[in-house]
Amino acid sequence: xxxxxxxxxxxxDPLIETRRSLLATGVTDPFSLVMxxxxxxxxxxxxxxxxxxxxxYNYMGMTFDPDVIAAGKQALDDFGAGTTGxxxxxxxxxxxxxxxxxxxxxxxxxxxxxxxxxxQANLGIISTIAGKGDYIVLDIDxxxxxxxxxxxxxxxxxxxxxxxxxxxxxxxxxxxxGAGKLVVLEGVYSMLGDIAPLKEMIRIAKSYGAxxxxxxxxxxxxxxxxxxxxxxxxxxxxxxxxxxxxFSKSVGTVGGFCVxxxxxxxxxxxxxxxxxxxxxxPPSVVATAATSIRKLMHAGNKRAHLWENSRTLHGxxxxxxFKLGTEEPQSAIIAVIMPDLERGAMMWEALLxxxxxxxxxxxxxxxxxxxxxxxxxxxxxxxxxxQVIAGMFERAGKAVGII
Amino acid sequence: MANSxxxxxxxxxxxxxxxxxxxxxxxxxxxTSFAGDLEWDxxxxxxxxxxxEDEFDIIISMNQQAEIETYGQLxxxxxxxxx
Numbered sequence: 001x002x003x004x005x006x007x008x009x010x011x012x013d014p015l016i017e018t019r020r021s022l023l024a025t026g027v028t029d030p031f032s033l034v035m036x037x038x039x040x041x042x043x044x045x046x047x048x049x050x051x052x053x054x055x056x057y058n059y060m061g062m063t064f065d066p067d068v069i070a071a072g073k074q075a076l077d078d079f080g081a082g083t084t085g086x087x088x089x090x091x092x093x094x095x096x097x098x099x100x101x102x103x104x105x106x107x108x109x110x111x112x113x114x115x116x117x118x119x120q121a122n123l124g125i126i127s128t129i130a131g132k133g134d135y136i137v138l139d140i141d142x143x144x145x146x147x148x149x150x151x152x153x154x155x156x157x158x159x160x161x162x163x164x165x166x167x168x169x170x171x172x173x174x175x176x177x178g179a180g181k182l183v184v185l186e187g188v189y190s191m192l193g194d195i196a197p198l199k200e201m202i203r204i205a206k207s208y209g210a211x212x213x214x215x216x217x218x219x220x221x222x223x224x225x226x227x228x229x230x231x232x233x234x235x236x237x238x239x240x241x242x243x244x245x246x247f248s249k250s251v252g253t254v255g256g257f258c259v260x261x262x263x264x265x266x267x268x269x270x271x272x273x274x275x276x277x278x279x280x281x282p283p284s285v286v287a288t289a290a291t292s293i294r295k296l297m298h299a300g301n302k303r304a305h306l307w308e309n310s311r312t313l314h315g316x317x318x319x320x321x322f323k324l325g326t327e328e329p330q331s332a333i334i335a336v337i338m339p340d341l342e343r344g345a346m347m348w349e350a351l352l353x354x355x356x357x358x359x360x361x362x363x364x365x366x367x368x369x370x371x372x373x374x375x376x377x378x379x380x381x382x383x384x385x386x387q388v389i390a391g392m393f394e395r396a397g398k399a400v401g402i403i
Numbered sequence: 404m405a406n407s408x409x410x411x412x413x414x415x416x417x418x419x420x421x422x423x424x425x426x427x428x429x430x431x432x433x434x435t436s437f438a439g440d441l442e443w444d445x446x447x448x449x450x451x452x453x454x455x456e457d458e459f460d461i462i463i464s465m466n467q468q469a470e471i472e473t474y475g476q477l478x479x480x481x482x483x484x485x486x
Contacts, residue, residue: 135464140449156464159449167453174462368446 018341027345028352030360040064041252041380046357052385052392054375055359057190059332060221060302061380062252062292071291072253072284079283087114088269091280099290103259106293107228107243111265114257114286116278118217118246119145121256124274125242126184126213127153134180137171137205139163139196141189141367143215155182162189162367165200172208181210187230188218191366191374192325193333195219199234206239213242218331221250221296222303222379247289250296255281255289302379306332309377309386316390321403325372335361336373336393343400344371350396356389413459413482420458421474424451433475459485 023029037045041061042053062068075095085091096114103112115121126149130136134155138146141162150157158175160167168183175181183205185196198214205212216229224232227250231237241262247255258268269275281289307329314329317336325335338344341362348360351373359374366372377386397403418431425431429441437443443451452463455477461484463471471477 135462150465156462156466158462158464161449161453170457171462174456174460364445369444 022342022345025342025345027342028349030345030348033352033357038063042378042385044357046352049355051352051355051357052381052389053357054377054381054389055357056378057218057249057376058252058378059218059306059376060250060252060292060296060299061378062250062295065252065292065295067295068252068288068291072288075283075287081284082282083280085279086276087280088276093280093283093286095283095286095290096280099255099286099293100257102290102293103245103257106226106297107237107259109243109259110261110263112257112259113265113268113272113275114255114281114289115275116255116281118244118248118256119148120274120278121244121246121258122146122215123149123152124272125244125258125268126150126182127274128268128272129153129211129242130155130180130182134182135175136182136184137168137175137210138184139168139186139189141191142184142186143190143217144365146184146186146215150184155180163194163196165197165204168201169204169208172205172210175208181205181208183210183212185212185214186218187214187216187223188331188333190218190333191361191370191372192335193218193329193331193374194326195223195230195330197234198231199236202231202236202239211241212239213244214240215244217244217246217249218333220245221299222306222332227296227299227303247285247292251289251292253285253288253292255285299379306377306379308383309379309381310334312383312386313375313377313389316386317393320390320394320397322393322397332377334375334377336375338371338373339402341371343402344373347396347400347402348373350399351392354392354396356392356396409485410478410482413485414478416458417455417474417478417481420454421451424454431474433473433478435474436472437474437477438472455481461485 035044035046041058041063044051044053079093083091100112100114122145130153132154136150136155137158139162140159158171160171188195202212214231219229221227223230231240243259245257247253310329310332314334323337361372361374363369459481471480
């Protein structure tokens with residue numbers, strides 16, 4: 001009998017074709033940009049040209065902070081390039097404990113657990129705490145790491161319409177008596193930059209006896225009186241059972257974490273597979289993270305300037321006639337809605353030619369099949385840079401015919 | 404069959420719920436596939452599932468949705484979930 005090999009890659013054919021036809025228009029590939037040199041948190045050399053960075057999530061500009069860099073260099077010298085081991089075996093150094101201490105202080109919580117990425121923090125915590133017979137109720141626009149955590153666990157997964165309080169409550173009400181319940185929310189939804197009505201949602205979740213996990217990846221460092229995020233800003237942080245966060249945004253390096261006041265939280269270190277079966281973060285990374293987190297506790301002026309930048313750019317783009325993801329600035333993310341992928345890619349390229357980098361976001365990462373130019377502001381963007389950015393958007397938007 | 408009456412009643416209610424979602428007026432029978440025949444995008448699927456859940460006051464989790472490919476399977480699942 002003749003053996004026929006099924007090409008496992010044929011499932012990717014539609015995407016390969018979409019990509020081929022987009023690149024055939026002559027547009028620069030938006031997903032293979034290389035930063036040849038990074039000059040500061042807000043500028044880099046891309047294709048030989050100095051480019052303003054407006055799509056890095058480097059909200060607080062900590063990547064080049066002198067204290068942060070010095071701490072990383074010292075740790076490289078003292079502890080070497082990597083740990084080559086899991087946190088539960090040979091991979092816990094003094095620095096890993098120190099960064100967990102810094103997180104506990106930052107959030108004023110009892111427990112902190114650091115993962116090698118933010119993705120793994122959601123993957124690990126969600127898949128481990130919600131098991132067979134439990135229910136996870138989550139916002140339909142949740143990040144991929146949340147969905148993947150749901151898929152990896154064995155819980156029943158029940159999504160509700162984005163930020164729809166009533167839809168969430170209906171689903172909680174219908175869960176069978178006695179089942180374990182986890183409600184998963186985000187402080188800032190990173191595609192449109194909108195925030196969640198956490199106060200009301202958490203109140204309802206608690207009234208149905210659910211535990212609550214909030215991903216504050218895009219709010220840490222600048223939302224809330226102490227930069228603890230949207231839950232703090234809305235006065236409900238004490239009712240959140242698990243806060244998930246990342247080092248790859250405001251903190252300025254890489255890594256993920258969960259902080260919690262749950263009295264049994266420490267057992268997670270033994271049962272959470274994405275924590276156990278991964279090498280821990282390099283010593284230099286945890287040293288930079290700990291230094292950065294401690295500096296973020298006292299970053300009131302930077303926070304104020306970041307908000308100013310966000311308001312200024314939001315106002316300028318609205319005035320120019322762009323369609324934005326939110327009517328008023330709710331975070332440091334401003335999403336500019338493009339009419340379609342082709343014009344989105346053209347606009348992205350026109351901005352790059354102007355010397356501006358933003359994120360091109362497209363389905364399936366985006367809600368409702370939208371193509372977005374996602375801008376994330378930095379506390380280190382100067383007021384002048386924000387004006388320059390608005391001018392670039394105006395010229396590029398007119399050249400592409402979007403405004 | 405003990406619940407054939409339930410199934411018929413359920414089918415009739417589902418037929419009413421699905422109507423506004425069937426924008427291309429495709430003829431639907433028990434073998435109609437949601438992905439293949441109705442070609443709904445993920446948002447339409449979510450809104451439709453929510454409408455069915457509200458109509459019958461039930462939960463159809465993502466795990467259960469993965470098992471439902473045809474209209475007939477939906478009627479079976481909803482009939483069972485009401486029990």
